[in-house]
Amino acid sequence: MIRILAVALTIRSPSPGNVQRQPGTSTDSFAFAQSTGRDPGARKSYEPAYVRSLFNRIAPRYDLLNHLLSSGIDILWRKKAIRLLREFRPSEILDVATGTGDFAFEAARLLLPSRVVGIDVAENMLALGREKARRRGLSERVSFQQGSAEHLPFPEGSFDAVISAFGVRNFSDLHAGLCEMHRVLRPGGVILVLEFSHPRRFPVKQLYGAYSRTLLPAIGRLISRDRTAYRYLPSTIGEFPDGEKFVQHLQTAGFHSARRLSMTFGIATAYDALK
Numbered sequence: 001m002i003r004i005l006a007v008a009l010t011i012r013s014p015s016p017g018n019v020q021r022q023p024g025t026s027t028d029s030f031a032f033a034q035s036t037g038r039d040p041g042a043r044k045s046y047e048p049a050y051v052r053s054l055f056n057r058i059a060p061r062y063d064l065l066n067h068l069l070s071s072g073i074d075i076l077w078r079k080k081a082i083r084l085l086r087e088f089r090p091s092e093i094l095d096v097a098t099g100t101g102d103f104a105f106e107a108a109r110l111l112l113p114s115r116v117v118g119i120d121v122a123e124n125m126l127a128l129g130r131e132k133a134r135r136r137g138l139s140e141r142v143s144f145q146q147g148s149a150e151h152l153p154f155p156e157g158s159f160d161a162v163i164s165a166f167g168v169r170n171f172s173d174l175h176a177g178l179c180e181m182h183r184v185l186r187p188g189g190v191i192l193v194l195e196f197s198h199p200r201r202f203p204v205k206q207l208y209g210a211y212s213r214t215l216l217p218a219i220g221r222l223i224s225r226d227r228t229a230y231r232y233l234p235s236t237i238g239e240f241p242d243g244e245k246f247v248q249h250l251q252t253a254g255f256h257s258a259r260r261l262s263m264t265f266g267i268a269t270a271y272d273a274l275k
Helices: 004-010 048-069 073-083 102-111 123-135 174-183 204-224 231-239 246-254
Strands: 092-096 116-121 140-145 161-166 183-198 257-264 268-275
Touching: 048 073, 048 123, 073 102, 073 161, 073 183, 073 257, 073 268, 092 102, 092 174, 102 116, 102 123, 102 140, 102 161, 123 140, 140 161, 174 183, 174 246, 183 246, 204 231, 246 257, 246 268
Parallel strands: 092 116, 092 161, 116 140, 161 183
Antiparallel strands: 183 268, 257 268
């Protein structure tokens, strides 16, 4: 279903170069932690230990599941998002919630920075990322270390760009994670976030809702052999404050000049903003 929608998108979607930036505005049985209680878009969050354990368990099949469940469209989403950073020419990049490193590798390939650092809470994911870097001959430029978004182990102003693909919605504290991403950026640096969002147009909204509630968990459970992992995914997508609400979160964390690019009829959205 996602692939059919994506074919239509390639005809209708604006290119990154057509996304206009306006200062201060945008273009247009789980283990729960306490809600942050912040506006806008207060949301449930998940205990860090639960998230770490879940992704460690599914790490060996994580890439296969991502590509299968999106019909490979997630690869195109990453490429399209990273191209938004070409105008900034970042030399040092941090990829937060890097998983097995696909976004970090795309940044290294398309932007040719001097270094990319991927950070994640799940060591099993990072081990796969290191092996992928070794096979691709990128170990000198792309490195991985364990850590959480809410407590990034880097000094203030360490990076030209901080990026994250399909990981921000897993932050235990969204505001704290975004503030940390802001802290480690150099003045004038850019944040780039690629996340699932909520389609709003008929019939995409209804079709994608049914897919997320039924087919996605069933296929994910069958391949990953983990009953909770792909119930967790649609849950986090449903809770995530997408669109203008997420732009407001960026602004609250100190970013400005935000813009967003909707992909595949709103199934995914790329956001960038400046420090």
